[in-house]
Amino acid sequence: MDIKKVLLVKYGEISLRKGNRAHFEHQLLDAIRFNLKEVNDGSLRVSREQGRFLIENTSGDLDFDLVLPRIRHIFGIAGFCYAVKTKARDISQLRHIGREFFGEYIKGKAVESFKLETKRSDKNYPMSSTEISSQIGEEIWEAGFGLRVDLHKPDVILWVEIRNDVYFYVDSESGEGGLPYGSSGKGILLLSGGLDSPVAGYLAARRGVEIIAVYFHSPPFVSERAADKVHDLTQELAKFTGGVKLYTVPFTEIQLFLKDNVSAQKLTLFLKRAMLHIASRLAQKENALCLVTGDSIGQVASQTIHSLAAVESATNLPILRPLSAMDKQSIIAIARKINTYEISIRPYEDCCTIFVAKHPENKPSTEAIEKLEQRLMEGLSPLLDNAIATAELN
Numbered sequence: 001m002d003i004k005k006v007l008l009v010k011y012g013e014i015s016l017r018k019g020n021r022a023h024f025e026h027q028l029l030d031a032i033r034f035n036l037k038e039v040n041d042g043s044l045r046v047s048r049e050q051g052r053f054l055i056e057n058t059s060g061d062l063d064f065d066l067v068l069p070r071i072r073h074i075f076g077i078a079g080f081c082y083a084v085k086t087k088a089r090d091i092s093q094l095r096h097i098g099r100e101f102f103g104e105y106i107k108g109k110a111v112e113s114f115k116l117e118t119k120r121s122d123k124n125y126p127m128s129s130t131e132i133s134s135q136i137g138e139e140i141w142e143a144g145f146g147l148r149v150d151l152h153k154p155d156v157i158l159w160v161e162i163r164n165d166v167y168f169y170v171d172s173e174s175g176e177g178g179l180p181y182g183s184s185g186k187g188i189l190l191l192s193g194g195l196d197s198p199v200a201g202y203l204a205a206r207r208g209v210e211i212i213a214v215y216f217h218s219p220p221f222v223s224e225r226a227a228d229k230v231h232d233l234t235q236e237l238a239k240f241t242g243g244v245k246l247y248t249v250p251f252t253e254i255q256l257f258l259k260d261n262v263s264a265q266k267l268t269l270f271l272k273r274a275m276l277h278i279a280s281r282l283a284q285k286e287n288a289l290c291l292v293t294g295d296s297i298g299q300v301a302s303q304t305i306h307s308l309a310a311v312e313s314a315t316n317l318p319i320l321r322p323l324s325a326m327d328k329q330s331i332i333a334i335a336r337k338i339n340t341y342e343i344s345i346r347p348y349e350d351c352c353t354i355f356v357a358k359h360p361e362n363k364p365s366t367e368a369i370e371k372l373e374q375r376l377m378e379g380l381s382p383l384l385d386n387a388i389a390t391a392e393l394n
């Protein structure tokens with residue numbers, strides 16, 4: 001009998017965005033094909049069907065274990081359905097195929113109830129959806145799997161779809177969700193070696209923002225190990241995005257200049273503003289539309305709303321702060337999931353804590369900060385230019 005295992009890929013949210021839909025579908029299709037390249041000897045085919053993608057092996061059953069680990073993490077995928085596809089159309093054959101497929105799927109799983117759902121896209125098929133469901137449902141019920149039919153809250157739904165071919169499938173795994181990578185434009189991620197910014201980068205990327213990272217490095221106050229950490233973090237993020245550019249910007253001179261010219265209570269604010277000035281210029285160079293930071297409200301003195309306001313007036317670009325309303329436990333849970341936690345907790349020095357007062361100002365006036373910065377610009381501006389000019393890209 002002509003029957004083979006295939007995988008259906010559902011993409012949920014992008015189907016809501018009518019205007020951009022075709023564009024998103026192509027981006028997602030490209031991402032899937034790209035991630036499968038390494039294991040594709042020419043027999044794997046990824047195609048777009050109405051409202052979903054189909055992944056099949058043109059010469060037989062698809063090996064799910066080969067394919068799934070490579071595409072599980074792709075942003076924009078809502079879920080995966082194990083499926084079989086067949087040319088058979090006769091109801092007695094479909095009963096048999098449905099039973100075999102379902103029996104294999106539930107093996108070893110704690111499934112107690114099921115129901116059938118049939119979608120009949122081929123309107124010429126000689127039976128109604130209800131008849132098809134009840135025929136195949138009866139076959140499964142009689143198969144002795146020990147399952148009951150539950151039309152309201154079944155453990156598993158077996159879907160039957162009558163198209164040119166007939167498909168049987170079950171919702172087997174949820175995907176990463178989000179939007180296809182890059183579909184929301186580019187953003188500059190301020191990536192330190194800490195816990196928060198890599199998580200912020202991941203969350204922005206998950207909403208379709210293409211990430212370009214920038215790290216402000218202050219040797220010798222901060223060791224090369226800190227730079228290595230940031231590099232390792234981009235490698236982890238790249239597993240989701242397919243690659244992340246990283247600018248390492250020399251920050252020592254700026255830091256020393258600010259230390260000599262502003263009070264220790266205000267130093268962090270000025271350092272952060274300097275970072276935003278530079279990040280905005282990199283955004284211009286890279287055609288990025290926004291900045292992304294790991295700020296979380298109230299976490300430290302420089303993250304009170306007053307401080308955030310006094311810092312963010314240094315840029316005209318929108319600043320995305322995906323963690324702003326999250327607490328530490330939730331951030332750590334995501335860091336663990338995306339494998340950045342172990343890298344982030346390696347001991348390191350943080351440039352923003354050097355020379356900084358124990359009790360920094362937490363209710364600064366934006367206006368006063370801006371005025372003071374204006375007065376310092378003559379000395380600061382060439383340092384900012386120089387930092388950008390000598391930034392290393394890798």
Ligand code: ATP
Nearest residue numbers: 190191192194195196197214215216293294295351
């Ligand atoms: P993280 O855990 O990301 O380091 P944090 O809780 O330590 O954040 P801050 O040190 O106040 O908080 O930094 C807030 C944000 O500023 C960071 O999340 C990051 O986006 C940015 N940032 C701070 N230091 C640097 C740096 N050296 N290079 C690049 N970005 C930085």
Ligand code: MG
Nearest residue numbers: 192193194350
């Ligand atoms: Mg930090």
